[in-house]
Amino acid sequence: MENSFTIAEISSFWDGVAGIYDKTNFNFKDAHYQRFSEAVKYLDIKPGGNILNIWSRTGNAIPFLREKFPGVEIINMEVSGKFIEIARHKFPQENFLKTDLESLSFQNDFFDAVLSLETLEHTPKPIVLLKEFYRVLKPKGILVMSLPPKTAELAQKFSALFLGNHGEGPHQFLPSKTVKKMLRDIGFELIVHNGTLLIPFGPKCLRNFGEKIIRETKSGFIKELGIRQFYVARK
Secondary structure, X not given: OOOOOOHHHHHHHHHHHHHHHHHHHHOOHHHHHHHHHHHHHXXXXXXXXXXXXXXXXXXXXXXXXHHHOOOOEEEEEEOOHHHHHHHHHHOOOOEEEEOOOOOOOOOOOOEEEEEEEOOHHHOOOHHHHHHHHHHHEEEEEEEEXXXXXXXXXXXXXXXXXXXXXXXXXXXXXXXXXHHHHHHHHHOOEXXXXXXXXXXXXXXXXHHHHHHHHHHHOOOHHHHHHOOEEEEEEEO
8 A cells, every 4th residue: 555645745745834833733732732641541661661753743742751751762753854953952852863654774673662643644655664663663562553534534624724724734544444454464463442532622521522422432433533543553
């Protein structure tokens, strides 16, 4: 499976919105930062361990990771050179590297965990990247991944048009069944699949009600309507 867009097109788009990225997302901080607070729940990394954070953007996952795992090594990989400049200014003690979302310059069985938040949908070659995640993870290592489902396409267009979002750039949202099949075919064991953010905006009580509906329903269709899907898989 390959997408029609290129890594150069992806890099160019995110370079172009880098200057407004943090400011724009702060306007929707509850929905934006939920990816980080939710993701760390699925990680259990011992002191001295390491984690690959890809795609790291402006580094907003770092405070969440450092708070829970102060003794781990974090290697951040990013497509946009402009994002890297901003992230290095915000977090000068952290390690940021450029990536093409295809070939990861690490030896086999290197990382305890891989964190991939809203990345796969922007990848020209999703299966290639997932295979790289599998290769660089240690045996029993954990992949925590989030991405919008196919059903989120309309919500994304509404947000960009009416709410002043920075846009998604080149992307291909995938149905959860496709993502789960790719993980399974590569050799991952899927541990968790959760839909979240059924109601991403509005009063907190309304947003919490949306999460309650997802938790308590057994309907896969309802879960698929959550605009951020989490996948936790073990090598």
